[in-house]
Amino acid sequence: MVDSSVVLHGQTLAYTLYSLAILSLIGWFGYKIMRKGEESKMKDGLFYTYVTLLVVLGVSLHIITYNTIEANANFDGQEKSLYKKRAAIEVARFILC
Numbered sequence: 001m002v003d004s005s006v007v008l009h010g011q012t013l014a015y016t017l018y019s020l021a022i023l024s025l026i027g028w029f030g031y032k033i034m035r036k037g038e039e040s041k042m043k044d045g046l047f048y049t050y051v052t053l054l055v056v057l058g059v060s061l062h063i064i065t066y067n068t069i070e071a072n073a074n075f076d077g078q079e080k081s082l083y084k085k086r087a088a089i090e091v092a093r094f095i096l097c
Helices: 004-034 044-064 077-096
Strands: none
Touching: 004 044
């Protein structure tokens, strides 16, 4: 079985690359609508193909990573509550920072 830290690093990399692809889509769309002058030589089909690819990729990432880490699989009662407390603290730190 793969260590959960390895899985989390892989997920971080995958979602970071996906986010950069989304940002490039936003930039491309902004460039297309704000450009002055003649009509775009690029076909709209290419743009919509890229949007479709991003949607399929995003859904695939969510499906693939849905159950990759079983957080409570090996914990008994007391360890499980300690884990939940630590997780809540980490979430609060993330939100407040």
